[in-house]
Amino acid sequence: MDSSFKEGDNLLPDYDVIIIGAGIFGLATGNYILEEDPSINLLIIDKNSGPGMGNTAKSAAAFRVYFTSNTNFILANSSIDFYLDIQKKGIDLDIQMVGYLWLESEKDYDSKVDLLKEIRRRGVEVKEYNTSELRKILNINIEVSNTEFGKLLGLHDVYRGLFVPKAGFLSPDKLVNYYFNNVKRCGGQFLFNNEVVEILLEPPDKLGVPGEPFPWQDKVARGVRLASGTTISSNNVIVAAGAWTPLLLDKIGIDAHIKPKKRQIFSIKAVTDELRRLLLIKEFNGIGMPFTILPKPRIYIRPEFGEGAFWISYSDDIGRPFEFDEDPIPEEDxxxxxxxxxxxNYFPQFLDLMPHSMWAGYYAYSTIDKQPVIFSNAGIIVVTGGSGSGIMKGDAIGRIAAALYFEKKYAELYGGYRFDTTALGFENRNIERERFVL
Amino acid sequence: MDSSFKEGDNLLPDYDVIIIGAGIFGLATGNYILEEDPSINLLIIDKNSGPGMGNTAKSAAAFRVYFTSNTNFILANSSIDFYLDIQKKGIDLDIQMVGYLWLESEKDYDSKVDLLKEIRRRGVEVKEYNTSELRKILNINIEVSNTEFGKLLGLHDVYRGLFVPKAGFLSPDKLVNYYFNNVKRCGGQFLFNNEVVEILLEPPDKLGVPGEPFPWQDKVARGVRLASGTTISSNNVIVAAGAWTPLLLDKIGIDAHIKPKKRQIFSIKAVTDELRRLLLIKEFNGIGMPFTILPKPRIYIRPEFGEGAFWISYSDDIGRPFEFDEDPIPEEDxxxxxxxxxxxNYFPQFLDLMPHSMWAGYYAYSTIDKQPVIFSNAGIIVVTGGSGSGIMKGDAIGRIAAALYFEKKYAELYGGYRFDTTALGFENRNIERERFVL
Structure with a gap:
């Protein structure tokens, strides 16, 4: 394989920065690089025909500030505050502050008492609902452990509802378009419908003899090769390719410690009066049903008001392979x-209803600690590992990756928090596993 | 894919433990499980026709106690002491205590002063040789930075030799056979010429209804499926499959954070008087040429007295893909x-000589910190990540994995050291990158 460019070493690179991937991470990173220095000649390449059309588009686009890991809290909280702020300033992101409602078994509730104290100490509001309130508002079955099916399946009774108001969902399209338009306005270029198949490496100090790069030479990124064969040169390559990231990085021997994990969403139309009522309950937030999470196994229900539907999902773990398909098929089974x-068993309102639509995508699943990954190696900045919460952390991630690009020690996040640009890399990573994962 | 067994839940499992892989890690683990409890019904499965025929056999089988990481030091030191001890007791491992000779540039030597203090504080002997001694004994070029090629290639002059006597190499076959025979003597079973293609999962508490395992059920290993289609059941599966490990674990969604990295050895026959003299220099160790490492790039030369040859290699990094071939081809280029x-440039004795043989294999390359990986998840114990130093740490690794199998908090290593059985997992892993890597 020919990994070098045509002859002529002193050609100027085509771009100052190439970003691979126009999903939320790539766009936010490009945005903050150009906000800092609009003179930078920046290109974002994506295999799709427009921005945010990979797994960003397939997401439930939910957000919450309710995390056990302080890192996750900071990333989400500052991003959400930013999104709320720009919406207040007139950029409609279709933010629905429905809140998250965690339905807890007694055992799970008890195990969370200390974590809840810590979370509230951060200023995160968590309201508690008892079973009679939950039964009344949601019209759900609280006691399921003693029914025939509940016994068989080992289900847990609902003991308490934990409602987190600072949570909800937004339109991924509108958020993507905000960053996309900003990048364009700052002079950023886009190349859609083109897939990067290889990151090109060259020695930082070329000898100018045939056969380079030699195995023993240091190597840094000097551009990319497209599926068409075209090469584009740049001294800075940022990989923000989500679940596609390992496909590119494995080829050059860099491990980002993320694996693609298939995730699926099933949409159930609110076709009955009961379901329409459930969708529009006002008791929690004045809007409609919160993003609701059942006791273990943690099935979640996300209202979709525009469609008049519920998006329902579950994240399976052991047994779900790390594998990758360009076009993953959702499994009705x-x-x-x-x-x-x-x-x-909990929501008998859904009895006999099957999905009217369903789709599948991939988490860029960060297998060490389920926290995002941002690091620099060989002239490449890697920005990935959203692990299903990329949208809600996207703004902070973009600021951190941009700060790393400018070789700053700290990024300034929205709201004033300073974030160490190496904290999400591996040399200094403080492994602190997130315990509230969906 | 049918991941379940035939009907009949109360069938006894075929084995108490299945170990996948009869390389050094699998054999040592099996050995220490059976030494602790010979009544255990244990099966080791390997795709090759005998033990140690995967990458163990392709290794340079070198060992050293010279590591910056204290973990690596303990693992290697206790294993080497064990190998020396059994050889003293009459089991010939063909140990050649030739020592390691690191040829250092001035810059590298200076950067190691503090590390050397720490290493010597552990009781590791490191002797220093100056340039005139090195020139005289090895007949090498000390000054290479100012020659035409040296300038072009950016080579560094040799400034000092650091000789570590407690280092050398052994016969991987003989070591493998020691453990293999021990396992057999203790009643362990072997199934060769059979490849495990899948680890079978079942819920720990089966419901006994069709369709299990359901996505939301917990899942633990309950056996393996062979390429032939045969399933073998066991409540404990140990994956010691080296570079093949991710192929098995990706299918069930477990990341061991290792990637296969191709490594190659080139053998040059000592066909001239000068090379024969070099091979048998006695000044360092009374035996012959030490395992010798050039200044950066760290090319190494390992004497092979039986063949009258030098095994020469270099471990390239960025640009060498993580990829996997059942039968990797060495690259003469x-x-x-x-x-x-x-x-x-350093050893003109090798001028004009080309390899008479060469081969390639894979490191099970531990991409977090280049230290081994031992953890338990879903009823599976994973033992991998030798990262090119599996043989020299094999005995300690076997003892740690066996202790983890018996759910002990600490393993007793040879020489009396107690080692936390979770220290090489990921929940408690203390990331401490090894700085002396080949």
Whole structure:
């Protein structure tokens, strides 16, 4: 394989920075690089025909400030505050502050008492609902452990509802377009419908003899090769390719410690009066049903008001392979055996209903600690590992990656927090596993 | 894919433990499980026709106690002491205590002063040789930075030799056979010529209804499926499959944070008087040439007295893909461009000589910190990440994995050291990168 450019070493690189991936991480990173220095000649390349059309588009686009890890809290909290702020300033992101409602078994509630103290100490509001309130508002079955199916499936009774108001969802398209338009306005270039198949490496000090790069030479990124064969040169390559990241990095021997994990969403239309009522309950937030999470297994229900539907999902773990398909197929059986069986025990409103639509995508799943990954190696900045919460952390991640690009020690996050630009790398990573994962 | 067994839940499992991989890690682990409890019904499965025929056999089988990481030091030191002890007791491992000789540039030597103090504080002997001694004994070029090629290639003069006597190499076959025979003597079973293609998972508490395991059920290993289709059941599966490990674990969504990295050895026959003299220099160790490492790039030369040859290698990093081939092909170009170009500047004795044989294998390369990986998840114990120093740490690794199998908090290593059985997992891993890597 020919990894070098044509002859002529003193050619200027085509771009100052190439960003691979126009998802939320790539766009936010490009945005903050150009905000700092609009003279930078920046290109964002994406295999899709427009911005945010990879896994960003397939996301439930939910957000919350309710994390056990302080790092996750800071990343999400500052990003959400930023999104709320720009919406207040007139950029409609279609933010729905429905809150998250965690339905807890007694055992899980007890195990969270200390974590809840810590979370509240950060200023995060968590309201508690008892079973009679929950039964009344949601019209759910609280006691499921003693029914025939509940016994068989080992289900837990609902003991308490933990409601986090600073949470909800937004329109990923609108958020993506905000950054996309900003990048364009600052002079950033886009190349859509083009897939990067290889990051090109060259020695930082070329000898100018045939056969370079030699195995023993240091190597740094000097551009990319597209599927068409075209090469584009740049002294800075930023990989923000989400679940596609290992496909590019494995080829040059860099491990980002992320694996693609298939995730699926099933949409159930609110076709009955009961479901329409559930969708629009006002008791928690004045808007409608909160993003609701069942006791273990943690099936979640995300209201979709525009469609008049519920998006329902479950994140399976051991047994779900790390594998990758360009076009992953959602599994109807997964709804029937993985979700429906459990769901109807708590929410009998969903009895006999099947999804009217479903889709599948990939988490860029950060396998060390489920926290994002940002590091620099060989002239490449890697920005990935959203692990299903990329949108809600996107603004902070973009600022950190941009600060790393400018070789700053700290990034200034929205709201004034200073964040060490090496903290999400591996040399200094402080492994602190997130315990509230969906 | 059908991941379940035939009907009948109360069938006894076929084995108490299945170990996948009869390389050094799998054999040592099996050995220490059976030494602790010979009543355990243990099966070791390997795709090759005998023990130690994967990458263990392709290794340079060198060992040293010279590491910056204290963990690596303990693992290697206790294993080497054990190997020396059993050889003293009459089990010939063909140990050649030739020592390691690191040829250092002034800059590298200066950067190591503090590390050397720490290493000597552990009781590791490091002798220093000055340039005139090195020139006289090895007949090498000390000054290479100012020659035409040295300038072009950016080579560094040799400034000092650091000789570590407690180092050398042994016969991987003989070591493997020691553990293999021990396992057999203790009643361990072997299944060769059979490849495990899948680790089978089942819920720990089966419901006994069709369709299990459901996505939301916990899952633990309950056996393996062979390429032939046969399933073998066991409540404990130990994956010691080296570079093959991710192929098995990706299928069930477990990341061991290792990647296969191709490594190659080129053998040059000592065909001239000068090379024969070099091979048998007695000044360092009374035996012959030490395992010798050039200044950066760290090309190494390992004497092979039986063959009358030098095994020469270099471990390239960025640009060497993480990829996997059942039968990797060594690259003659790698010798010419990656090794020869540099080697002859220091050792002109190798001028014009090409390899008479060469081979390639894979490091199970531990991408976090280049230290081994031992952890337990879903009823599976994973033992991998030798990162090119699996043989020299094999005995300690076997004892730690066996202790983890018996759910002990600490393993007793040879020589009396107690080692936390979770220290090489990821929950408690203390990331301390090894700085002396080959």
């Amino acid at each position: 997964f709804y029937i055996n993985g979700i429906y069986q459990i769901l109807i | 790698f010798y010419i461009n990656g090794i020869y170009q540099i080697l002859i």
